[in-house]
Amino acid sequence: MRWIQAGLICVLILAAGCSRQASPLAEGASPPPALSARTASEAASAEPTQEPAPSPTPDWLRQPGEVIDPENVMRLREAAVVPLGGEAYQLRWSQDSQVLAAFSSAYLLALRPVGLETITTVVVQPPIQLLDYSPDAGWMATTSDPLKVDLRDPATGAVVRSLNSVGVVGAAFSPDGQSLVVANSDNFQAEVFNPADGSLQETLNGFETAAPIYGIQFDAPSDRLIWVARGTVQVMQLPGGQLGAQLNHEDSVSALALSPSGSVLAAAAAGTQDGLFTPLLQLWDPTSGESLGRLALDEPAYGGMDFSADGRLLALSVGEVVMIYDMAAQQPLAALNGHTGGVRALRFSPDGTLLATVGMDQTLRLWKVVP
Secondary structure (H helix, E strand, C coil), rough: CHHHCCCEEEECCCCCCCCCCCCECCCCCCCCCCCCCCCCCCCCCCCCCCCCCCCCCCCHHCCCCCCCCCHHHHHEEEEEEEEECCCCCCEEEEEEEEEECCCCEEEEEEECCCCCCCEEEEECCCCCCCEEEEEEEEEEEEEEEEHHHHHHHHCCCEHHHHHHCCCCEEEEECCCCCEEEECCCCCEEEEECCCCEEEEEEECCCCCCCCCCCCEECCCCCCEEEEEECEEEEECCCCCCEEECCCECCCCCEEEEEECCCCCCCEEEEEEEECCCECEEEEEECCCEEEEEEECCCCCCCCCCCCCCCCCCCEEEECCCEEEECCCCEEEEEEEEECCCCCEEEEECCCCCCCCEEEEEEEEEEEEECC
16 A cells, blocks of 8 residues: 555535536645535536546436346346546445445545436546445545545545554455454554544454555455455354454455355465366355365456355456356356446445446446346
8 A cells, every 4th residue: 555645635526417616625634524425516626627427318317226136137138327526446335225426545436326316426536546435424534644544525626534553454344334444554454433422443453464465355244254365254242252263365355255145265376176277266164164066167257256145146347347146056147348448446336136246337327237
């Protein structure tokens, strides 16, 4: 991670098809009163840019959808394409599936999938970096200093509160936004904060590897945390910090996901199969460390991987294609084509009716079962 000092953050809100200007927030300036990221419409970038218009919303996107499952997955179709104003390689849904966010370290777009209404567009200027965003809590976690994480209101850029740590290398909100885990390189540990009041809830350690910590992430369900460093992965139970089995791979893990029940961990990493070193999708019992299956891939899977809401399907990006697997049969069921660049991230909605993907072509795409 590139350490960064103080800087500016610019916020652009597009509401009702118009933009309004406001001064950018300077680091250390007195913040304005906090506003809800879902209702504020006054803050804007000092130099607003014209956002590309999203594709018209088809009528069938506005209608209640079927839960995506093995029986109807072949009827998944591209329902909408939203051009992004910047690169995005992460996705977050609100728990009620009413808000979807696409973001990177420098860019955030939050919208309502039904109607494709833009809620907030934020451009984070160096040296500030966006670490994570919670649609439910309505906060961005940012850093400009390895000794702290700032929680910011996306509507104003104002710092709501700062969380002090040491050697910050990343941060991740729980799916419900009630916890924020800060990864710490100096002490090789993670700190769990309550973002509502800034209190430290728990300090976690015990994950041991010779490699640097590449990531700590929450995945479904919220009471489990995933530690990953190169080819080593471990799942930790919260609270208490009990570690599952250490899952070791021959090559670095490029994508992973935990099933909603917490009983299956899927990881994309190359390995030896039938005497050949090949890209693999590897399935594990994260508690016992037992291998549950190994599936060969046509090419390495980088970026996106997610289980459906009921755990019956697994979607992963292989180049420009999104592959969807039946977990019971451990067989591919569908291949979704549409992106013209590699798919960087993908997420099923919590209600199971939509699949969101973002790609290197700087588009956000929504997929839904055709009626």
